[in-house]
Amino acid sequence: xxxxxxxxxxxxxxxxxxxxxxxxxxxxxxxxxxxxxxxxxxxxxxxxxxxxxxxxxxxxxxxxxxxxxxxxxxxxxxxxxxxxxxxxxxxxxxxxxxxxxxxxxxxxxxxxxxxxxxxxxxxxxxxxxxxxxxxxxxxxxxxxxxxxxxxxxxxxxxxxxxxxxxxxxxxxxxxxxxxxxxxxxxxxxxxxxxxxxxxxxxxxxxxxxxxxxxxxxxxxxxxxxxxxxxxxxxxxxxxxxxxxxxxxxxxxxxxxxxxxxxxxxxxxxxxxxxxxxxxx
Amino acid sequence: xxxxxxxxxxxxxxxxxxxxxxxxxxxxxxxxxxxxxxxxxxxxxxxxxxxxxxxxxxxxxxxxxxxxxxxxxxxxxxxxxxxxxxxxxxxxxxxxxxxxxxxxxxxxxxxxxxxxxxxxxxxxxxxxxxxxxxxxxxxxxxxxxxxxxxxxxxxxxxxxxxxxxxxxxxxxxxxxxxxxxxxxxxxxxxxxxxxxxxxxxxxxxxxxxxxxxxxxxxxxxxxxxxxxxxxxxxxxxxxxxxxxxxxxxxxxxxxxxxxxxxxxxxxxxxxxxxxxxxxxxxxxxxxxxxxxxxxxxxxxxxxxxxxx
Numbered sequence: 219x220x221x222x223x224x225x226x227x228x229x230x231x232x233x234x235x236x237x238x239x240x241x242x243x244x245x246x247x248x249x250x251x252x253x254x255x256x257x258x259x260x261x262x263x264x265x266x267x268x269x270x271x272x273x274x275x276x277x278x279x280x281x282x283x284x285x286x287x288x289x290x291x292x293x294x295x296x297x298x299x300x301x302x303x304x305x306x307x308x309x310x311x312x313x314x315x316x317x318x319x320x321x322x323x324x325x326x327x328x329x330x331x332x333x334x335x336x337x338x339x340x341x342x343x344x345x346x347x348x349x350x351x352x353x354x355x356x357x358x359x360x361x362x363x364x365x366x367x368x369x370x371x372x373x374x375x376x377x378x379x380x381x382x383x384x385x386x387x388x389x390x391x392x393x394x395x396x397x398x399x400x401x402x403x404x405x406x407x408x409x410x411x412x413x414x415x416x417x418x419x420x421x422x423x424x425x426x427x428x429x430x431x432x433x434x435x436x437x438x439x440x441x442x443x444x445x446x447x448x449x450x451x452x453x454x455x456x457x458x459x460x461x462x463x464x465x466x467x468x469x470x471x472x473x474x475x476x477x478x479x480x481x482x483x484x485x486x487x488x489x490x491x492x493x494x495x496x497x498x
Numbered sequence: 499x500x501x502x503x504x505x506x507x508x509x510x511x512x513x514x515x516x517x518x519x520x521x522x523x524x525x526x527x528x529x530x531x532x533x534x535x536x537x538x539x540x541x542x543x544x545x546x547x548x549x550x551x552x553x554x555x556x557x558x559x560x561x562x563x564x565x566x567x568x569x570x571x572x573x574x575x576x577x578x579x580x581x582x583x584x585x586x587x588x589x590x591x592x593x594x595x596x597x598x599x600x601x602x603x604x605x606x607x608x609x610x611x612x613x614x615x616x617x618x619x620x621x622x623x624x625x626x627x628x629x630x631x632x633x634x635x636x637x638x639x640x641x642x643x644x645x646x647x648x649x650x651x652x653x654x655x656x657x658x659x660x661x662x663x664x665x666x667x668x669x670x671x672x673x674x675x676x677x678x679x680x681x682x683x684x685x686x687x688x689x690x691x692x693x694x695x696x697x698x699x700x701x702x703x704x705x706x707x708x709x710x711x712x713x714x715x716x717x718x719x720x721x722x723x724x725x726x727x728x729x730x731x732x733x734x735x736x737x738x739x740x741x742x743x744x745x746x747x748x749x750x751x752x753x754x755x756x757x758x759x760x761x762x763x764x765x766x767x768x769x770x771x772x773x774x775x776x777x778x779x780x781x782x783x784x785x786x787x788x789x790x791x792x793x794x795x796x797x798x799x800x801x802x803x804x805x806x
Binding site: 275276277278282324325326333334335336337338340341342343344345346347348349350351352353355356374375378379381382385 | 566585
């Protein structure tokens with residue numbers, strides 16, 4: 219790893235503090251999925267993706283990241299700010315009037331690090347395919363990485379995109395599915411289960427990987443493995459995570475998908491995640 | 499008079515743009531022949547993306563290609579270019595401010611025999627409501643060619659609407675085409691006709707007949723529905739005091755409503771609308787359908803005559 223495990227853990231703890239503080243401050247937002255995806259976003263932006271700051275909107279020569287499940291904007295914004303895309307102070311504006319930090323990521327306000335608006339689910343993988351096709355035309359060897367929710371895969375458009383990428387052998391496309399098994403109305407397997415998700419991707423001609431998405435060492439091993447593959451198929455990492463990970467009373471429940479902690483709950487959450495790099 | 503389909507104007511211009519600029523890419527959802535994109539596909543196979551019957555994915559891929567600095571032209575029927583993919587256009591293209599050209603053939607009743615499942619009459623309304631979206635609806639082969647080249651130069655999302663049937667070519671290849679600038683086809687003093695798309699030809703035929711009856715008609719081709727040429731429309735309304743709008747679209751949500759909004763707030767003027775009256779279409783031949791649904795030349799003439 220380019221960054222030590224100890225340092226990644228420090229960043230993750232601080233990111234979790236940012237998430238619960240941002241959501242608490244405006245009493246709105248999506249803490250559950252954000253907390254569950256803390257490790258993957260911290261890993262991607264601190265140890266994996268190659269990008270410039272300020273980055274070029276067209277992503278030429280850079281790895282391009284698309285957050286398709288845009289509702290986990292708190293973790294995305296915290297990570298972007300802490301790697302230097304914008305001032306930490308700006309996290310105070312999350313979901314407030316005249317902010318660049320919209321409830322769901324947007325480009326109209328020109329927030330650095332965001333290339334497409336997401337939030338209406340199921341659209342990010344298609345956009346990622348377009349970027350990957352653009353990179354192919356430009357002979358640009360960098361990867362396009364799309365993070366999606368598992369519930370999001372209930373959208374039909376995802377399967378149009380999965381079919382296209384497999385058919386066209388877009389091996390520079392990497393999808394990551396946040397498989398936390400939860401969605402707003404309950405457990406994903408109760409609402410609309412996938413049965414065998416891995417074999418579904420495999421049958422659409424994707425190379426598949428699985429990992430624990432809340433464990434940096436496992437994330438690193440899996441990313442190294444997929445990177446060293448010389449296969450010509452698009453890649454998917456099905457990542458088991460726990461919604462609300464890192465805050466005990468939020469863990470594993472769909473109930474914290476989209477509600478904010480109260481003052482007391484915030485205190486508890488902060489006690490469980492020490493301030494390592496300074497609060498915003 | 500020579501006749502050609504407007505979709506061929508799109509296909510021919512797309513091919514020429516492909517020759518001029520390597521950033522021009524095209525996407526199609528299993529309708530390459532219908533959209534007249536075959537020439538582009540054969541000449542630039544690596545810049546042509548066949549997505550299969552998957553329009554939502556097509557709009558997303560176009561957004562990604564635009565992000566990467568390309569100028570994507572998507573091609574499918576108007577029905578599948580708008581209603582089928584409205585949220586994809588809204589979020590991934592319009593709100594994301596992507597330079598995507600949504601090119602839509604077989605719009606309106608005149609696609610004919612396929613019937614109402616394919617005859618979209620609501621697409622102008624859907625597209626003009628989106629912030630930042632430009633909506634262009636040219637009238638014949640030559641103008642569709644010019645319009646395709648003009649939207650290539652325009653930076654921002656565009657909806658380009660054209661059709662299936664062979665239609666008289668009455669504008670010149672050398673005519674000026676400026677997005678948002680109405681084209682005056684007849685100078686008159688009694689009544690203004692504002693027409694768009696195939697209805698410009700219908701209106702032009704009515705002008706000659708009405709002139710013989712002593713009614714002097716001013717005809718403006720409103721090839722751009724958004725942004726609307728407010729100055730030209732207001733000036734003509736002030737001159738004639740009577741405005742008829744003709745479009746192959748629902749009266750609700752179309753050009754007529756845009757003009758009514760403009761005039762009622764700035765210069766209230768007597769208006770009449772020629773368009774489809776809150777109804778789906780059906781199978782038939784293009785001219786038969788225009789007659790049955792009140793969009794014939796004689797419908798225009800009668801409505802003009804009935805102005806006070």
